[in-house]
Amino acid sequence: MQNVKEYYDEFPYFSAAFADCSPLRLQSVAEFLGLDAPKANIARVLELGCAYGGNILPFAVHNSQADVVGIDISSTQVKVGNEIAKGMGLENFKLIEKDILSIDKDKLKKLGKFDYIIAHGLYSWVCDEVKEAILRLIHELLSQNGIAYISYNVYPGWKSFDILRDYMIFVSSTQKDQTSRLEKAKKELKFLSDYLRINLQAQNDPTLRDSTQLLLTQANFLQNIIKKGHDYYVLHDFLETSNDPMYFYKFAASLKKSGLCYLIDAGLDDIFRNSLGIYRFDAHISQNYPSRIEGEQMRDFMLNRSFRKSLVMKSEILGDRSDFDMDIGVNEFSKLNFILHSRDDKSGNAVYEALKNAYPQSLNLSELSNMLEQDLQSTYSQLIEIFATQNVSIAPKKFHHVKYKKGKTRIKPCVARYLEYFINEPSPVILLANELNLKVELTPSEAKAALKFDGQNSLEEIKTSLALKNADEFLNKLSNKLSEAYFLENFN
Ligand SMILES: C[S@@+](CC[C@H](N)C(=O)[O-])C[C@H]1O[C@@H](n2cnc3c(N)ncnc32)[C@H](O)[C@@H]1O
Known part of the structure; x- marks a missing residue:
C-alpha cells in the first residue's frame, strides 16, 4: 500500500463537501423509507478515505454533540485536516491515519460503532482487496440501524471514458513524475480533441462520424473540467493506477457477500427518476427484470449511467424487505422539511411557488398544506411533481431564514x-x-x-x-x- 500512500501524500485530494453525503440527508432518506433512522445531530459519523476531511467537517462544525471521525492512509492529509479542525476548536472531529487494509480487531473495537459511514470517491479507486476490506469494515462498524453511503464509477457510462483514460495514461507514461504526467496528458488531450473536431467536419462515413462525435463529447467534458482548474479530478479519475468502474448488479452482489444490502440511491433516483418515461420501455423492464437490482441495472444501460451513490445497510436488519416496494406517501413526506433551490418560473404549481417564496426557509408538508389551504394529499402530489425535476433539499429539522439585526x-x-x-x-x-x-x-x-x-x-x-x-x-x-x-x- 506504500505507493498509494506516497501518491496521496504527494498529490493530496482537494476536499470538497457533497450534499448527498450529509448525515442530515442520510437520516432524511432513511426516514423517507420508514426506517428507524439514527438521529444525525447526536450520531457517530465515519468517513473512509476522507482526505482532509472537508466532506465531514461542515457537519461537525454545526453538530457539537455528534462524533465525527475520518480515516485516511495519507499522513499529509490527516495531519493538515486535524490541524484545521484544531484551529477551529472542534472537539468532536478527529482524522486517523490508517490503511483500511490494516485495521485489526483491537482497532475495530477501539473505533466503536457508527450510525453513518461515508465512502465517497474511494471504492472505484482502490484494488479489489481494499474494496472487500471497505465492505467488511462497513459491516463490522455499522450500528444496528446504521446506514452507509458508497459512491463509485459505473459501467456502461464509464466504458467511453475508459478510452480517454487509456489514451491519457499511454501518452503520459514516459514522464517521470505525476506533475509532468498531468501536464503531458492535458496537452495531448487537447491535441486529440483538435483532431476529432476537424475530422468530424470532414468525415463522410456516418458510423465513424457518430463514434468521433461520442469521443469528442467526452473529451470536451474533460477539457471543461480542466478549464475549471480541477487537476485533482483529472489525476485521480484519469491517471491514477486504479479506477475500476463496475456494473451496478456486480456491486450489489459484492454487498450481499459482505452481509450488506442495497437500500436506495442517495439522490433518491429509485423513487423520483425510476422510469424511462415511455410506457413501452418501462413495462418491458418491470415485466422482464422484476427485482430492484435488475431494474436499476437495466436503467443504467438505457441511460448510459457513469456514477452511483448507493446507500446500504446490514442485510440482517433489512431482511426480506430489501426488495421493498418504494411506496412513499403522505406519512413519509410528513416527517421531513423541504428547501427548494430552483429559481425558475416554469412550474406553475402552488407548492413550488410557496417553497420558492419561503427560500431559504424550509417548509414541511403540514405548513405547506395550511399555507395553501389545501389538503395534505393534494399538497403531497404537488411536492412529488417537484421532486422529479427540481433541486430540493430534504432535512430532518427546520431551517430558518434568519436576517441580520443588531442585538437580535x-x-x-x-x-x-x-x-x-x-x-x-x-x-x-x-x-x-x-x-x-x-x-x-x-x-x-x-x-x-x-x-x-x-x-x-x-x-x-x-x-x-x-x-x-x-x-x-x-x-x-x-x-x-x-x-x-x-x-x-x-x-x-
Ligand atoms: C480519490 S480520493 C477521495 C477523497 C474524498 N473522499 C473525496 O471524495 O473528495 C481517495 C482517498 O482515499 C484514500 N485512500 C486510498 N486508499 C486507502 C486505503 N487503503 N486506506 C485508507 N485510505 C485510502 C486516499 O488517501 C484519498 O484521500
Missing part, C-alpha cells in the same frame, strides 16, 4: 471559527459548505466582513468600518449569502 441575530460562533480558516489560508484545501454540505461561495473579504455580523454591530456600523465604495451592494449581497447558508442565528 449574529453569525453562529461555530461558523465564525470555521470562516477564520478561509480568511487566514490563502490556498484552502477544503471547501466552505453549510450544514447541508452545500457549497458556500464567500470571497476572503466577504468572510472577513462576515465576522463583523456579531450581533454587536449594526449594518450601518459595519458599512462604516468597511470603508468601501460599493458598501451597500457588498453588504446586501453578503447578508443574503449568510442567510442562505444558514450561518446566522437568533441569540436574544
Whole structure:
C-alpha cells in the first residue's frame, strides 16, 4: 500500500463537501423509507478515505454533540485536516491515519460503532482487496440501524471514458513524475480533441462520424473540467493506477457477500427518476427484470449511467424487505422539511411557488398544506411533481431564514471559527459548505466582513468600518449569502 500512500501524500485530494453525503440527508432518506433512522445531530459519523476531511467537517462544525471521525492512509492529509479542525476548536472531529487494509480487531473495537459511514470517491479507486476490506469494515462498524453511503464509477457510462483514460495514461507514461504526467496528458488531450473536431467536419462515413462525435463529447467534458482548474479530478479519475468502474448488479452482489444490502440511491433516483418515461420501455423492464437490482441495472444501460451513490445497510436488519416496494406517501413526506433551490418560473404549481417564496426557509408538508389551504394529499402530489425535476433539499429539522439585526441575530460562533480558516489560508484545501454540505461561495473579504455580523454591530456600523465604495451592494449581497447558508442565528 506504500505507493498509494506516497501518491496521496504527494498529490493530496482537494476536499470538497457533497450534499448527498450529509448525515442530515442520510437520516432524511432513511426516514423517507420508514426506517428507524439514527438521529444525525447526536450520531457517530465515519468517513473512509476522507482526505482532509472537508466532506465531514461542515457537519461537525454545526453538530457539537455528534462524533465525527475520518480515516485516511495519507499522513499529509490527516495531519493538515486535524490541524484545521484544531484551529477551529472542534472537539468532536478527529482524522486517523490508517490503511483500511490494516485495521485489526483491537482497532475495530477501539473505533466503536457508527450510525453513518461515508465512502465517497474511494471504492472505484482502490484494488479489489481494499474494496472487500471497505465492505467488511462497513459491516463490522455499522450500528444496528446504521446506514452507509458508497459512491463509485459505473459501467456502461464509464466504458467511453475508459478510452480517454487509456489514451491519457499511454501518452503520459514516459514522464517521470505525476506533475509532468498531468501536464503531458492535458496537452495531448487537447491535441486529440483538435483532431476529432476537424475530422468530424470532414468525415463522410456516418458510423465513424457518430463514434468521433461520442469521443469528442467526452473529451470536451474533460477539457471543461480542466478549464475549471480541477487537476485533482483529472489525476485521480484519469491517471491514477486504479479506477475500476463496475456494473451496478456486480456491486450489489459484492454487498450481499459482505452481509450488506442495497437500500436506495442517495439522490433518491429509485423513487423520483425510476422510469424511462415511455410506457413501452418501462413495462418491458418491470415485466422482464422484476427485482430492484435488475431494474436499476437495466436503467443504467438505457441511460448510459457513469456514477452511483448507493446507500446500504446490514442485510440482517433489512431482511426480506430489501426488495421493498418504494411506496412513499403522505406519512413519509410528513416527517421531513423541504428547501427548494430552483429559481425558475416554469412550474406553475402552488407548492413550488410557496417553497420558492419561503427560500431559504424550509417548509414541511403540514405548513405547506395550511399555507395553501389545501389538503395534505393534494399538497403531497404537488411536492412529488417537484421532486422529479427540481433541486430540493430534504432535512430532518427546520431551517430558518434568519436576517441580520443588531442585538437580535449574529453569525453562529461555530461558523465564525470555521470562516477564520478561509480568511487566514490563502490556498484552502477544503471547501466552505453549510450544514447541508452545500457549497458556500464567500470571497476572503466577504468572510472577513462576515465576522463583523456579531450581533454587536449594526449594518450601518459595519458599512462604516468597511470603508468601501460599493458598501451597500457588498453588504446586501453578503447578508443574503449568510442567510442562505444558514450561518446566522437568533441569540436574544
Ligand atoms: C480519490 S480520493 C477521495 C477523497 C474524498 N473522499 C473525496 O471524495 O473528495 C481517495 C482517498 O482515499 C484514500 N485512500 C486510498 N486508499 C486507502 C486505503 N487503503 N486506506 C485508507 N485510505 C485510502 C486516499 O488517501 C484519498 O484521500
